[in-house]
Amino acid sequence: MSMKPNAKTVLEVKDLQTYFKTDAGIVKAVDGVSFSVREGETIGIVGESGSGKSVTNLSLMRLIPSPPGRIVGGEILFEGRDILKLTEKQMRSIRGKKISMIFQDPMTSLNPFLKISTQMVETIRLHEKDVSTQEALERSIEMLKLVGIPSAEKRIQSYPHQFSGGMRQRVMIAQALSCNAEVLIADEPTTALDVTIQAQILELIAKLSDKMGTAVILITHDLGVVAGMCDQVCVMYAGKIVEKAETDELYARPSHPYTEGLIKSVPRMDTTKKGNRLFSIEGQPPNVIDLPPCCPFHPRCHKAMEVCRHAYPPVKDLGKGHEVACWLFADESEKQQALKEANVKEKAE
Amino acid sequence: MTKYIVNRLLGMIPTLLIIITLSFFIVRIAPGGPFASERKLPEVVERNINAKYHLDEPLIQQYGRYMFDILRGDLGPSFKYKDYDVNYYIANSLPKSIVLGSYAMLLALVFGISAGIIAAIRQNTWLDYLSMGVAVIGISVPLFVIAPVLQLIFAMKLKWLPTSGWYTTGEGWKTVILPAVSLSFAYFANIARLTRSSMLETLRSDYIRTAKAKGMKNTTIIFKHAMKGAMLPIVSYLGPAFAGIITGSIVVEQIFRVPGLGKFFVQSSFNRDYTLIVGVVIVYSAILIVMNFVVDIIYAQLDPRITYK
Ligand SMILES: Nc1ncnc2c1ncn2[C@@H]1O[C@H](COP(=O)(O)OP(=O)(O)O)[C@@H](O)[C@H]1O
Ligand code: SF4
Ligand SMILES: [Mg+2]
Numbered sequence: 001m002s003m004k005p006n007a008k009t010v011l012e013v014k015d016l017q018t019y020f021k022t023d024a025g026i027v028k029a030v031d032g033v034s035f036s037v038r039e040g041e042t043i044g045i046v047g048e049s050g051s052g053k054s055v056t057n058l059s060l061m062r063l064i065p066s067p068p069g070r071i072v073g074g075e076i077l078f079e080g081r082d083i084l085k086l087t088e089k090q091m092r093s094i095r096g097k098k099i100s101m102i103f104q105d106p107m108t109s110l111n112p113f114l115k116i117s118t119q120m121v122e123t124i125r126l127h128e129k130d131v132s133t134q135e136a137l138e139r140s141i142e143m144l145k146l147v148g149i150p151s152a153e154k155r156i157q158s159y160p161h162q163f164s165g166g167m168r169q170r171v172m173i174a175q176a177l178s179c180n181a182e183v184l185i186a187d188e189p190t191t192a193l194d195v196t197i198q199a200q201i202l203e204l205i206a207k208l209s210d211k212m213g214t215a216v217i218l219i220t221h222d223l224g225v226v227a228g229m230c231d232q233v234c235v236m237y238a239g240k241i242v243e244k245a246e247t248d249e250l251y252a253r254p255s256h257p258y259t260e261g262l263i264k265s266v267p268r269m270d271t272t273k274k275g276n277r278l279f280s281i282e283g284q285p286p287n288v289i290d291l292p293p294c295c296p297f298h299p300r301c302h303k304a305m306e307v308c309r310h311a312y313p314p315v316k317d318l319g320k321g322h323e324v325a326c327w328l329f330a331d332e333s334e335k336q337q338a339l340k341e342a343n344v345k346e347k348a349e
Numbered sequence: 350m351t352k353y354i355v356n357r358l359l360g361m362i363p364t365l366l367i368i369i370t371l372s373f374f375i376v377r378i379a380p381g382g383p384f385a386s387e388r389k390l391p392e393v394v395e396r397n398i399n400a401k402y403h404l405d406e407p408l409i410q411q412y413g414r415y416m417f418d419i420l421r422g423d424l425g426p427s428f429k430y431k432d433y434d435v436n437y438y439i440a441n442s443l444p445k446s447i448v449l450g451s452y453a454m455l456l457a458l459v460f461g462i463s464a465g466i467i468a469a470i471r472q473n474t475w476l477d478y479l480s481m482g483v484a485v486i487g488i489s490v491p492l493f494v495i496a497p498v499l500q501l502i503f504a505m506k507l508k509w510l511p512t513s514g515w516y517t518t519g520e521g522w523k524t525v526i527l528p529a530v531s532l533s534f535a536y537f538a539n540i541a542r543l544t545r546s547s548m549l550e551t552l553r554s555d556y557i558r559t560a561k562a563k564g565m566k567n568t569t570i571i572f573k574h575a576m577k578g579a580m581l582p583i584v585s586y587l588g589p590a591f592a593g594i595i596t597g598s599i600v601v602e603q604i605f606r607v608p609g610l611g612k613f614f615v616q617s618s619f620n621r622d623y624t625l626i627v628g629v630v631i632v633y634s635a636i637l638i639v640m641n642f643v644v645d646i647i648y649a650q651l652d653p654r655i656t657y658k
Contacts, residue, residue, distance in 0.1 A: 063561055096563035108555035112654055113577040122573075123563045159653040175563075 010182050010215055011060070011099075012036040016074035018052075018059045021067065025289040029055040029069075031239040035232075037183060042209065042216040044226035044247070046262065047236035048285050053219045056236070057185045060217075061101060062091050078183075097127040100176035104188040106168035110160040116144075117156045120175050127179045143174035147204060166197035170204065177208060184209060187219045202229060224266040227251065235259050238296035239288050240312075245322035255324040257301045293342070295327065303328060307335045310342035353657035354646070361638050365631065369419065372630045373412055376623050383428035383621045402428060415624075424631070425624040429617075435628040438613060443632060445515060446602075446609035450595035452529035454587075457536035457594075462583065464537075465544020470571060472549065480541055487538025492600040496531040500604065503527060513606040528605040532598050536590055543586055548579040577651050584651065588644040592637040596629075 014034050020027040030052045037043050045053050058064050059071050062083065076083040078094065086094070095101075103109045111119055120140035124131055131139075137156070144152035147170040160168055169189060176184055186205060190198035206229055209216045218230060226233050226247065233250050235243040235258065243256040254260045261281035283300035295301070298308040307327050316329040327335060384390065384398055399405045403414060418425055424435035464480040471477050487495075504512040504527060514524045551557065552575055560574045599611035610629065617625035649655045 061562055063558065092564040092566065094564070095561070096565075101559075101562040103555060103559065105555060109559045111556040111560070111574050113652065114574070115653075122565070126564055161654045172559075 007039040007041065009036045010039050010079065012075075012077040013056075013060070014075040014077070016056065016059055016076065017072045018055050018064055018069060019072050020069045022289070028239050028288050028291065030059060031288070033074075033234075033236070033239070033241050035234050035241065035244060037215045037217060038231075039182075040209070040213045040215055041231040042206070042218055042229055044230035044233040045217060045219045045236055046221065046223050046226055046233060048221055048281075050285055051236040052239040052288075053221075053236055054187055057101070057187055057217060057219060060185065061095055061099060063095075093127070096123055096176075096181075097179045098181055099183040099185065100179070100181040101185040101187065102169070102172045102176050102189050105192045106165050106172055107192065109172055110168055112160050115157055115159055116140075116163075116171055120144075120156070120171075120178060123175055124178050140174070140178060143178045144171065146208065147171070147174040149174070165193050166201060169193060169197075169201050173201075173204060173208065177212060177214065180212060181214055183215045183217065185217045185219070188221065189218075190225070191221070198225075205229075222266070223262045227266075235262065238286055238291065240296070240325065241323075242297070242326065243322075243324045245318075246320065249320055249322050253318070253322065255318060255322070255329065256297075256326045257303050257328075258297050261300075295325075305335075307339050307342075311338040350657055357642050357645075361635075361642070364638060365634060366416075368634045369416070369627065369631055370412070372627045373415060373623075374408075376621070376626050377408065379621070381621050383623060402426070415627075419631075424628040427622055427625050429620040429622040429625065435624050438625065439610065439628055439632055442608060442610040442613065445607060446595050446598060446611065449525065449528055449532065449598060449601070449607060449609060450591070452525055453532035453598075454536060454591055454594050456529060456533040457540050458583075460533075461537045461540025462544050462580075464541040466548055466571065466579075468541065468545040469548035469552065470567070477545075481545065484538040484541045487534040488542075490534075492531060492535070493604070495534050496528075496601055496604045499527055499531055513604070515607050524605075524607075528598075528601045528607055531604075532594060532601045536594060539586065539590070540583060543582050544579065547582045548575060551575045551579040554578070581648065581651060584644055584647050588640040589637065591640045592633060595636055596633045 013036065016030055016033045017028070018030040020029055033052070033056055035043065035045075045056065047053055055064065055069070060076055060083070062071070064071060071084060074084070078098065083091065083094065110116070117137060117140065120143070121133055121136040124136040124139060125133065128136075141152045141156055144156055149155055149167060149170055155163075160171070163171065173189075184205070189205065190201050193201060202225060205216060205218070208214070216229075218226070220226060223233075230247050233245060233247050234241045235250075235256065237258050243250070243254075243259045245253075250259065251263065254263050258281070265280050281300055286296045286299070288296075293311050295304070295308040295311075295313050298304040301308065305327060313325045313327040314330055314334065315323050315325045317323050318329065382404075383402075384395065390398075396405070403411055406414075415425065422436075424439065426434045427438065430438070464484070468477040468480040500512055503510045510527050511524050516522070516524060548571075552571075557570060557575055560570045565574070596610055596614065598607075598609060599615055601607065602609045602611045610632070613625055613629050616622070617629055645657075649657055
């Protein structure tokens with residue numbers, strides 16, 4: 001972990017909205033997400049399954065399956081340009097070269113029909129046309145060595161099924177970093193792996209990104225993973241970022257009730273004894289179809305107030321870039337105003 | 350691999366022997382016989398005939414004799430067509446059926462796979478609806494409608510192609526076109542639908558998402574990354590389909606007067622022509638077994654996860 005407060009911003013997401021049109025209605029999978037990633041830093045996106053983490057990051061790559069999905073609003077600024085305004089061809093020169101991505105399931109993310117060498121060489125040659133196949137192969141072998149694949153020269157000629165899950169994720173990382181990407185998006189890179197291997201893979205990502213100066217967006221549903229790795233954390237709930245802060249600050253002052261719940265539910269070596277059941281947040285995340293104006297967390301929140309049921313909370317800055325979207329931090333007058341508006345609206349209907 | 354191939358080839362022998370044995374007995378258990386006709390034959394004549402074809406011997410002895418002949422490559426005399434034996438009929442008709450079937454299969458593969466891929470990558474556009482519309486017609490309209498309609502249009506009205514016949518009738522390769530196209534229709538339809546659904550499924554898989562995230566072009570993704578996986582179901586379909594297309598073309602053979610094997614399939618059963626029935630069954634089974642074997646080999650070539658030892 002390295003704090004880089006003065007580093008340049010490489011990626012800035014502003015008010016991103018990605019919706020899916022389904023038979024049941026419009027799924028607002030991502031609804032007004034903003035965050036920025038500085039050069040070389042690691043930012044964590046945390047939230048329960050279904051909170052919109054993957055959709056957010058697939059949007060950055062413009063890989064939302066369409067139909068049914070569509071990015072309906074916002075900006076994604078990368079190196080000063082809005083990715084959403086690029087042509088498909090320009091976008092392809094960013095994918096895999098400037099921003100690359102690794103996925104949850106390393107067992108299915110590599111093509112089972114092609115040798116590792118084929119898949120790695122094609123990635124390099126796709127983005128660097130003047131590199132010969134031989135050079136690309138040599139670089140791929142170097143990358144495999146770097147991620148800790150033993151006898152890489154030989155193993156590169158094997159097929160994915162000849163590797164274990166952890167080794168495949170290493171190959172994915174090697175491939176993703178082979179063109180020296182500025183940003184690596186890792187979407188739950190260890191969720192599908194054995195617990196013993198998870199730590200190794202995270203360590204590898206941390207080590208390599210540090211060495212190569214790559215910024216990392218680490219998606220996870222496990223706040224425990226974030227603690228050791230990330231400079232900054234965004235907590236997502238129902239398609240929105242509900243709290244955002246530097247990691248130490250977030251742990252020191254978790255402010256959103258959802259974040260508190262997440263932190264309490266992280267298993268800890270010192271306190272979790274036998275019979276001492278792990279805390280978990282009760283209830284289910286809401287359906288993001290036709291969500292009425294409210295704090296989407298209110299049915300599960302033990303601090304919920306009347307206003308929480310009628311309006312989405314404003315985002316408050318608690319200082320040092322610590323932002324939270326919760327009515328607990330709003331002024332009394334704001335709450336009254338929101339309640340008044342909500343009541344007016346309800347009467348008008 | 351070599352060991353596997355040898356084992357598979359050797360394994361075909363007992364399979365075939367069992368098929369021969371079963372068909373030998375089943376045709377003889379079925380009611381009626383090759384020489385049962387409305388008019389009762391004089392007893393002497395019947396006895397002579399039975400003696401000539403060894404039908405007077407106990408069944409097990411007939412079986413022994415038949416198996417012995419088969420091992421020497423002799424499928425016996427036809428009980429119906431007196432002039433020639435079963436070997437002759439099969440040797441004469443099978444190559445024509447294979448030629449016709451191969452052309453039909455080639456057409457079905459080329460057009461079926463192309464249509465399926467186009468339909469998949471242009472899902473829910475007019476191209477998709479057009480290809481799948483044609484495929485539904487191919488599956489639902491029977492051959493005895495398709496074939497005469499094609500014949501009517503291209504042979505009788507437009508006179509581009511001969512109405513019927515085969516190479517030997519002097520018009521050469523042109524005679525193959527109409528029967529091959531007719532015969533290919535249903536197979537084209539199946540292959541197009543299979544290709545479409547399997548391509549769509551492959552395109553949804555994680556490794557295709559990885560390829561996209563690497564910045565690859567759609568066409569490269571389809572041909573380099575998706576093709577092999579998408580073709581596996583087609584390869585499995587090809588084994589039985591090829592056996593079927595070679596042997597099951599009776600309607601087309603009748604309409605276009607192609608002297609192929611299909612005719613014997615039906616006639617030999619009507620005639621209770623024991624040896625010819627079994628002969629045709631052997632040919633069909635052999636083709637099916639060999640094709641399935643070929644399919645398994647191709648499958649292993651395509652999918653590195655499958656290795657034969
Ligand atoms: N292709 C899709 N069609 C419809 N809804 C989708 C699609 N992909 C994702 N969603 C919806 O978007 C929401 C967020 O999903 P996702 O980003 O995958 O969550 P996670 O935080 O677990 O990664 C979910 O409610 C999910 O149902
Ligand atoms: S806004 Fe209200 S319901 Fe939502 S988290 Fe804050 S206190 Fe709980
Ligand atoms: Mg996800």
